[in-house]
Amino acid sequence: MTRSERALCVSTSTQTRGGIATYVRMMQDTELWSRWQMRQIVTHRDGSAAAKILAFASGFGRFTVELLVRRPDVVHLHMSSYGSFVRKALMFWTARVVGVPSIVHVHGSEFDVFHDRLPPPLQAVVRATFTHASAVVALGDRWAARLAVIAPAAHVTTVPNGVRVPGLPVDAREGGxxxxxxxxxxxxxxxxxxxxxxxxxxxxxxxxxxxxxxxxxxxxxxxxxxxxxxxxxxxxxxxxxxxxxxxxxxxxxxxxxxxxxxxxxxxxxxxxxxxxxxxxxxxxxxxxxxxxxxxxxxxxxxxxxxxxxxxxxxxxxxxxxxxxxxxxxxxxxxxxxxFDLDVVWRRFDALYRDASRA
The missing domain is CATH 3.40.50.2000 (Glycogen Phosphorylase B;)
Incomplete structure (x- = not known):
């Protein structure tokens, strides 16, 4: 592993409630995290509006320092709809200004609805963000097709969510x-x-x-x-x-x-x-x-x-x-x-390498 293999994961806190936090927690336990000397930038957490604003302000400041001082090879942005898109879009364009490629990972269950309700100028921002990303990750072929409609020129690829598979379950459960x-x-x-x-x-x-x-x-x-x-x-x-x-x-x-x-x-x-x-x-x-x-x-x-x-x-x-x-x-x-996590993290390893070589 070369010293230059560094990545930033930008997401909600792993202590928040929801699928993105669960996903990031699981990825932290894979070889991807160590192989790319991954650091997480938290831009959101559960709590009051003030706590959420503070989380983003702190995260954006740390993100800027990481870009300028540590200079990662790739940024992995975990994005949903509404406020999540706004936060990650600001970080995407900041990374682009300093020349660091980004992968946009879309988790939102209603992202197409969110996009269609935006006024045309903001739809253009979504389209430009997707188009200029090194890759836009969809959670399945259905979602990939919907995101491709939003940004036809984007490099949309499918990588499923992944989980650790526990030991064989017990066939007979007790207690009804x-x-x-x-x-x-x-x-x-x-x-x-x-x-x-x-x-x-x-x-x-x-x-x-x-x-x-x-x-x-x-x-x-x-x-x-x-x-x-x-x-x-x-x-x-x-x-x-x-x-x-x-x-x-x-x-x-x-x-x-x-x-x-x-x-x-x-x-x-x-x-x-x-x-x-x-x-x-x-x-x-x-x-x-x-x-x-x-x-x-x-x-x-x-x-x-x-x-x-x-x-x-x-x-x-x-x-x-x-x-x-x-x-x-x-x-x-x-x-x-x-959906085995050991398969999924290798897909991201390949995406990171493609982005950092581009």
Missing amino acids: LHVVFLGEIGERKGAFTLVEAWAKLAAEPHLLADAHLTLAGDRGGDRATALAVARDVADSVEVRSWLSPAGVDDLLAGADVFVLPSRSEGQPMALLEAMAHGMCVIATDVGGIPEMIDDGRSGLLIPPDDVEALGAALRRVLGDADLRSALGRAARERVLAD
């Missing part, structure tokens, strides 16, 4: 059937649709007699609890706050079914983690999810906002242990084949 939801408890992730579907299953006591549902996440926990009470399923529904990475591992290791009925997604890390644990998964046919799940083989896909379809999918897997096992095994095999 356990269904899990992880993420922001709100409308976009379909959390309330899940509670409504669960309540419909309550009319079939044999299904829920030995099953319980856990929703773990932030924001809408009180509303989910109130809905469970109103639908008379509070005895079988537990609502928990946001979990630490260790807490997520423990929850997934002891669960049977993972459900993510989102309205929009990029390539959700929580879903990948559940698949890596060999869980039976149910998710919606949105964003990059269909490229993760082969419907009927490695999971079940349903339309968003469809209580009946979600209820039917839950009914199928709760009542069929062989189906749960088969879907879980295939999900784990899919992760091992296409």
Whole structure:
């Protein structure tokens, strides 16, 4: 390794809540981080508006010093929509002024919607940022096609999210059937649709007699609890706050079914983690999810906002242990084949080398 192989990772804090933080934490444990003497620049963290402004101001100052003093070979910008795009675009153009190439990694589940709502001058900024990036990383072919429409001249490439695959899961879990939801408890992730579907299953006591549902996440926990009470399923529904990475591992290791009925997604890390644990998964046919799940083989896909379809999918897997096992095994095999972190970091190593040689 030469001394010149240096990179900057610009992202939210790894202590924030969400998929980007999870992804960066995992990448920190790969050889990519040491091979490129990677340093992280934090531009966002959870907290008050003042704390967020301070995080960006501090991060931008450190970023400028790193560019001028340490002179990295490549900058890796983890970007979402709205404020995240504004922050990363400012840093992208700063790096470009001093001649450091940048890779733009787009995570936002609604980035195309965000772009289309911008006035034409700001759409031009998005297009120029993508066009002048060494590479624009999309989380799947569907997202790559959408980003290519935004910036036809950009070098858009696909690199999936990656996860560490744990040891072989235990085939038989004790304590009854356990269904899990992880993420922001709100409308976009379909959390309330899940509670409504669960309540419909309550009319079939044999299904829920030995099953319980856990929703773990932030924001809408009180509303989910109130809905469970109103639908008379509070005895079988537990609502928990946001979990630490260790807490997520423990929850997934002891669960049977993972459900993510989102309205929009990029390539959700929580879903990948559940698949890596060999869980039976149910998710919606949105964003990059269909490229993760082969419907009927490695999971079940349903339309968003469809209580009946979600209820039917839950009914199928709760009542069929062989189906749960088969879907879980295939999900784990899919992760091992296409989403293993050891494969993904090597893709970025190649992108860094291409950018630094250009």
